Amino acid sequence: MTNYIVWFTFAGAVLALLFAVFTAKKVLSFSEGTDKMKKIASSIRAGANAYLKRQYTVVLVFFAAMFVILLAMAFFGLLTYFVPFAFITGGFFSALSGFIGMKIATASNARTANACREGLNRGLRVAFSAGSVMGFTVVGLGLLDISIWFFLLKNVFNLGPSEVSSAMLTFGMGASSMALFARVGGGVFTKAADVGADLVGKVEAGIPEDDPRNPAVIADNVGDNVGDVAGMGADLYESYVGSIISASALGVAAFSAKTHINDFFAMAVPMLLAAIGIICSIIGTFLVRTKENATQKDLLRSLSRGTNFSAIVIAIVAFPIVWICLGGKESIGLYFAILAGLLAGVFIGQSTEYFTSDTYKPTKHLAAKSETGSATIIIGGLGLGMLSTALPVVIVAICILIAYFASGGANDANLGLYGIALSAVGMLSTLGITLATDAYGPVADNAGGIAEMAGLEPEVRQRTDALDSLGNTTAATGKGFAIGSAALTALALMASYVNKVKEVAGAEVDVNFNLTNPTVLVGLFIGACLPFVFAALTMESVGKAAQSVVIEVRRQFREIKGLMEGKAEADYASCVDLCTKASLREMVLPTIVAIVVPVATGMVLGYHGVVGLLAGATVSGFLMAIFMSNSGGAWDNAKKYIESGVHGGKGSEQHKGAVVGDTVGDPFKDTSGPAINILIKLLSMVSIVFVGIVVAFSIF
Amino acid sequence: MTNYIVWFTFAGAVLALLFAVFTAKKVLSFSEGTDKMKKIASSIRAGANAYLKRQYTVVLVFFAAMFVILLAMAFFGLLTYFVPFAFITGGFFSALSGFIGMKIATASNARTANACREGLNRGLRVAFSAGSVMGFTVVGLGLLDISIWFFLLKNVFNLGPSEVSSAMLTFGMGASSMALFARVGGGVFTKAADVGADLVGKVEAGIPEDDPRNPAVIADNVGDNVGDVAGMGADLYESYVGSIISASALGVAAFSAKTHINDFFAMAVPMLLAAIGIICSIIGTFLVRTKENATQKDLLRSLSRGTNFSAIVIAIVAFPIVWICLGGKESIGLYFAILAGLLAGVFIGQSTEYFTSDTYKPTKHLAAKSETGSATIIIGGLGLGMLSTALPVVIVAICILIAYFASGGANDANLGLYGIALSAVGMLSTLGITLATDAYGPVADNAGGIAEMAGLEPEVRQRTDALDSLGNTTAATGKGFAIGSAALTALALMASYVNKVKEVAGAEVDVNFNLTNPTVLVGLFIGACLPFVFAALTMESVGKAAQSVVIEVRRQFREIKGLMEGKAEADYASCVDLCTKASLREMVLPTIVAIVVPVATGMVLGYHGVVGLLAGATVSGFLMAIFMSNSGGAWDNAKKYIESGVHGGKGSEQHKGAVVGDTVGDPFKDTSGPAINILIKLLSMVSIVFVGIVVAFSIF
Numbered sequence A, B: 001m002t003n004y005i006v007w008f009t010f011a012g013a014v015l016a017l018l019f020a021v022f023t024a025k026k027v028l029s030f031s032e033g034t035d036k037m038k039k040i041a042s043s044i045r046a047g048a049n050a051y052l053k054r055q056y057t058v059v060l061v062f063f064a065a066m067f068v069i070l071l072a073m074a075f076f077g078l079l080t081y082f083v084p085f086a087f088i089t090g091g092f093f094s095a096l097s098g099f100i101g102m103k104i105a106t107a108s109n110a111r112t113a114n115a116c117r118e119g120l121n122r123g124l125r126v127a128f129s130a131g132s133v134m135g136f137t138v139v140g141l142g143l144l145d146i147s148i149w150f151f152l153l154k155n156v157f158n159l160g161p162s163e164v165s166s167a168m169l170t171f172g173m174g175a176s177s178m179a180l181f182a183r184v185g186g187g188v189f190t191k192a193a194d195v196g197a198d199l200v201g202k203v204e205a206g207i208p209e210d211d212p213r214n215p216a217v218i219a220d221n222v223g224d225n226v227g228d229v230a231g232m233g234a235d236l237y238e239s240y241v242g243s244i245i246s247a248s249a250l251g252v253a254a255f256s257a258k259t260h261i262n263d264f265f266a267m268a269v270p271m272l273l274a275a276i277g278i279i280c281s282i283i284g285t286f287l288v289r290t291k292e293n294a295t296q297k298d299l300l301r302s303l304s305r306g307t308n309f310s311a312i313v314i315a316i317v318a319f320p321i322v323w324i325c326l327g328g329k330e331s332i333g334l335y336f337a338i339l340a341g342l343l344a345g346v347f348i349g350q351s352t353e354y355f356t357s358d359t360y361k362p363t364k365h366l367a368a369k370s371e372t373g374s375a376t377i378i379i380g381g382l383g384l385g386m387l388s389t390a391l392p393v394v395i396v397a398i399c400i401l402i403a404y405f406a407s408g409g410a411n412d413a414n415l416g417l418y419g420i421a422l423s424a425v426g427m428l429s430t431l432g433i434t435l436a437t438d439a440y441g442p443v444a445d446n447a448g449g450i451a452e453m454a455g456l457e458p459e460v461r462q463r464t465d466a467l468d469s470l471g472n473t474t475a476a477t478g479k480g481f482a483i484g485s486a487a488l489t490a491l492a493l494m495a496s497y498v499n500k501v502k503e504v505a506g507a508e509v510d511v512n513f514n515l516t517n518p519t520v521l522v523g524l525f526i527g528a529c530l531p532f533v534f535a536a537l538t539m540e541s542v543g544k545a546a547q548s549v550v551i552e553v554r555r556q557f558r559e560i561k562g563l564m565e566g567k568a569e570a571d572y573a574s575c576v577d578l579c580t581k582a583s584l585r586e587m588v589l590p591t592i593v594a595i596v597v598p599v600a601t602g603m604v605l606g607y608h609g610v611v612g613l614l615a616g617a618t619v620s621g622f623l624m625a626i627f628m629s630n631s632g633g634a635w636d637n638a639k640k641y642i643e644s645g646v647h648g649g650k651g652s653e654q655h656k657g658a659v660v661g662d663t664v665g666d667p668f669k670d671t672s673g674p675a676i677n678i679l680i681k682l683l684s685m686v687s688i689v690f691v692g693i694v695v696a697f698s699i700f
Helices: A002-028 A035-075 A082-118 A120-156 A161-205 A217-255 A263-285 A296-356 A361-372 A374-387 A390-406 A413-428 A431-453 A458-505 A518-559 A572-586 A588-643 A653-689 A691-697 B002-028 B035-075 B082-118 B120-156 B161-205 B217-255 B263-285 B296-356 B361-372 B374-387 B390-406 B413-428 B431-453 B458-505 B518-559 B572-643 B653-689 B691-697
Strands: none
Touching: A002 A082, A002 A120, A002 A263, A035 A082, A035 A161, A035 A217, A035 A431, A035 A572, A035 A588, A082 A120, A082 A161, A082 A217, A082 A431, A082 A458, A120 A161, A120 A217, A120 A263, A120 A296, A120 A431, A120 A458, A161 A217, A161 A263, A161 A458, A161 A518, A161 A572, A161 A588, A161 A653, A161 B374, A217 A263, A217 A413, A217 A431, A217 A458, A217 A572, A217 A653, A263 A296, A263 A413, A263 A431, A296 A361, A296 A374, A296 A390, A296 A413, A296 A431, A296 A458, A296 A588, A361 A374, A361 A588, A361 A653, A361 B518, A374 A588, A374 A653, A374 B161, A374 B518, A374 B653, A390 A413, A390 A458, A390 A588, A390 B518, A413 A458, A431 A458, A458 A588, A458 A653, A458 A691, A518 A572, A518 A588, A518 A653, A518 B361, A518 B374, A518 B390, A518 B572, A572 A588, A588 A653, A588 A691, A588 B518, A588 B572, A653 A691, A653 B374, B002 B082, B002 B120, B002 B263, B035 B082, B035 B161, B035 B217, B035 B431, B035 B572, B082 B120, B082 B161, B082 B217, B082 B431, B082 B458, B120 B161, B120 B217, B120 B263, B120 B296, B120 B431, B120 B458, B161 B217, B161 B263, B161 B458, B161 B518, B161 B572, B161 B653, B217 B263, B217 B413, B217 B431, B217 B458, B217 B572, B217 B653, B263 B296, B263 B413, B263 B431, B296 B361, B296 B390, B296 B413, B296 B431, B296 B458, B296 B572, B361 B374, B361 B572, B361 B653, B374 B572, B374 B653, B390 B413, B390 B458, B390 B572, B413 B458, B431 B458, B458 B572, B458 B653, B458 B691, B518 B572, B518 B653, B572 B653, B572 B691, B653 B691
16 A cells, blocks of 8 residues: 555656746746836846856865765665765755746746736736745655655665665755755855945935836845745755654554554655645645735735645644554544644744744834844844744644643653654644745745836835735744745654664663763754854854945945946846855855754764754754844834834934844845754754764764 | 861861962052053042942842742752752852952952053063952862861761752752852943944944943943953852862762762862862962063063973872872772863863964964955854854864773763763963963953053053953953853753762663754754843844944943044043943743743753753754854954055055954853853752752653
């Protein structure tokens, strides 16, 4: 029967990809609008293509080097020969997700702007369809990769369940590495351009956002695509795949000692859930539509209708799936674990929205702090972000306890850990549609930029703004899912690491990671420090890159005669080029840190230290990611709230203070915060791949 | 022989207090200068006295309530009857340390300013003597409390070693609670006044710092005393006492199974080290003097001469002490643990100095970021602080490993944990003199304020500025010791908690705190979250209080006719009163959080969850404390560096950006950061005191 499951999973993947192709065709059938719009869109496209091409060249060198290292390790018997190849495919599909997402996004921005000339609903349809292409490409490619490998390893190479799951875990490392490159590189690009454009254009020269006189304006729009789209695509590909393969691996561990169920069934449950989630998501997309003259609330309701429908259906369907695959004994508890994950994702999203949306108190109060200047709004935003970690911690804590104990962890720890892993899969099962609602934001943002630059009627900009502002809310929810699932998946991967240690070092090895053991404690310190270092490195990168953009924009304003009067054209390409160079230079160090530190720690402290490191990084990474995302989101929306006319409105001293807050928040929420989510999983993946070396050669 | 040790320790305590009295008399023999200076000094004194009086009234209510709760718990057999009384004395002596420190500081500020009229060396002597009074009062009272209780419990009540150490641990909770009140209350006061004075005075009205026309100027100077002096006194009293009693408790655990040594000796080693440290520190103070026309470097060298001498002597003398008390077998390893702690303190201090002093690259680069505005300097400072966590983590990690394994932890975990605890004692053994060099900073700062307000000659202000700027460097070193010792002490207390659990719940209880246990993990999440929440609460408090000061100062500028022209006097008292009210209101919630959360977590998750919580809080608290202290310190010094004439100098746009950074850094480095140090120890103390309830009634 497992063969049927593989075919079903494969079919789900193909269905998702076909739906993506179908939707893409629909989007491309729309017109790009006026010649000016076409020209702008094509500049953005050219910049984004050039960036991705150069990024992938750099990444290729890294992957080639890692491939050789892994091959050498396989040669010395520290790995199987599947690992280097699995690593490559993980990276390849992750990159492909980002690439396709970016392609469709840069093809739809002008089309969305043009559709908005005809009406809000039409604009929503185009932007949301573009988001859907991205969403279903990510889940389709993810599941495709998983089902193909599963088939190959099991049916062609005839490996047993634990070997299959081990090999599959390692392609997560490829996906995570690629995701980190894409997130950090894209994040640095987009924020360097954004900060640079704002600091000189808005603050110094006093020209509006997206003004064509600003030399960094095209770079800013390119940034939305390479950061918020391509970066996010690679990132969520990694989350999706990571949650499924870690759950599969723990499923094998949980059921290998049980005779009433084939281990492969336990492995297949997460894949099956994902496949069903795709079907639910596709149906959900058809529910997203709104009437003309829709209010902000109507728009949000139409999006929620789609995501809620998908979530409710999967919540119902999950039960028979688990029941059929695993039988009655364990399935009820595991079903509750999946439900807990689904609900935890929703609640974390709501907590994010509460802390960052200007319809609630925290962001309103933050905006009020602009009355006493930029320092108080900065202090307020930092405090808000730190405080906002408490609720998600409680939510995740409850989710962990329910998932573990409902699954029967009290009697069988492996079952409990499988439950935790399944809760992450539950959280991400409807990723197809949640990612669609998330990825449509940058498309709408770009559409607004094009409307401004092409000089379209003000009501077009109003409509794109309505779509964009809604995008901020859905992005908040999306972030909730991304961060929550990252924590749960990282814990599942940590458990997989422990299993791997047992497998490599033998059953009698000491796998007690007692907190009073100093190597565990020291590992905990080092791991908890990593997100801080990582955030610092990425922020520093944005700062450096932004400073070079500032200098270039100032130079152009000074040297290009007639630019400010609109008589001469700015040299957009030089800013795009600057951002590209800077982001590629800056994305290498953080990734190397993420790979070298866990291996080096393991070589010194042994696997006890590594488990400490993984726990420390997961906990502190979870907190830092929420802190930074929410501070950044709140500053952004506090600024927008002030722009809506309160506390002095646009151009006032208060607004200037809020712009400072927003600028600080940019790298927080769009570079460092999301990159930390990837970091904590990459650390585990790297540890799992290199476990052989650590067990064989560590000092302690 | 233990009786001799008690007497020796007692004698050391008395010697410290006598030296403090002797030094205080010397300070008071100097003149306070002109009538104007006397008047200003007396306003500051009055404000500080009024604040402390009201603070202690609030604190009294808390202590009375806790006393009743503890008494009730003793009645139900959950504690011994010693606990409530020990709790009270811990709080009392901590408060007394702060009180005496504040008294001498407010008595020496005008005297230092007046001495600076005669010369730099004379100014240094007065300010440093004032710092010494504080330093030796803290260590004297700390050791007095310890030796009296030790004597009472052992010789009067005839308790065994483990009962003595248990009872003594609990007076740490009194000291920590008091310290938290003092740090948070004082920190909110000082930063609300500082931020309020700067934002309206310097930024809006454009008048210089410490200008008598600024209505918040007296409050600002009062703040230095109640925050940086009284707060720090209570804080370091707690650190000192906490490190000694946790080491004593672990000493008993380590040697209770060994027959060749009386357990009381293992308990006495930390006390003896502290007593010898006092003698070394007293000798060290006599080496602090400088020539006239001394440069900044000479000043620093003269201070370093004193602290280095003391540290070297204690490093040598520690060996025979350990040898005599514990015999040859274990003593060599434990001696290395002490040395490791001593060195780790020095290295963390140097790392702090590297990241925050404007003689090194990081702060210079930070200052350069002012060229592109306040947003980039904020991003840069946050990044700098986060990055600066890496080196201290490595230092503490190495210290933990050396302390544990050199002491023989590989064969006997209790010995290793005792080693970790002793390394904290080693780090703090010369606290008498390091605190003196730390506490003299605010005195010099105040002296500068008085010189300005009293209109003394410019060279006086130059001299006080030289002293003050040096104070920033020594404060950085002091912070290194405070943070490093807090982490090590917190780990020692966590180990003591585990021992307590065994004692209360019986020997067969499961004391395995495996990281794959979900209750441990959930505890880890909650614990790691606490420093974030705590930082948020304290920053929010400063923000709120500062905003009320801003409004009041603006009101006075508007309503008091002739104030700006210097014809009318500002209403200083109203600002002092505002700050007092605000800080007392704000200090309650954080303390309650720190007490309620570990107990509530224990009631739900059991003691496994509590150990997770303590580990999480220690690790994340260590990182947050360093991050916030160093970001704040670097912003402060970047601003001063710009004021020295680079990047546009005082009054330039760059300077304004740097002032924003400094303002954000104020609550970072002087309120939230230091309070976190106390928090992580208080959490352990609370857990230890309430262990009976948790073991008896927890859900999991």
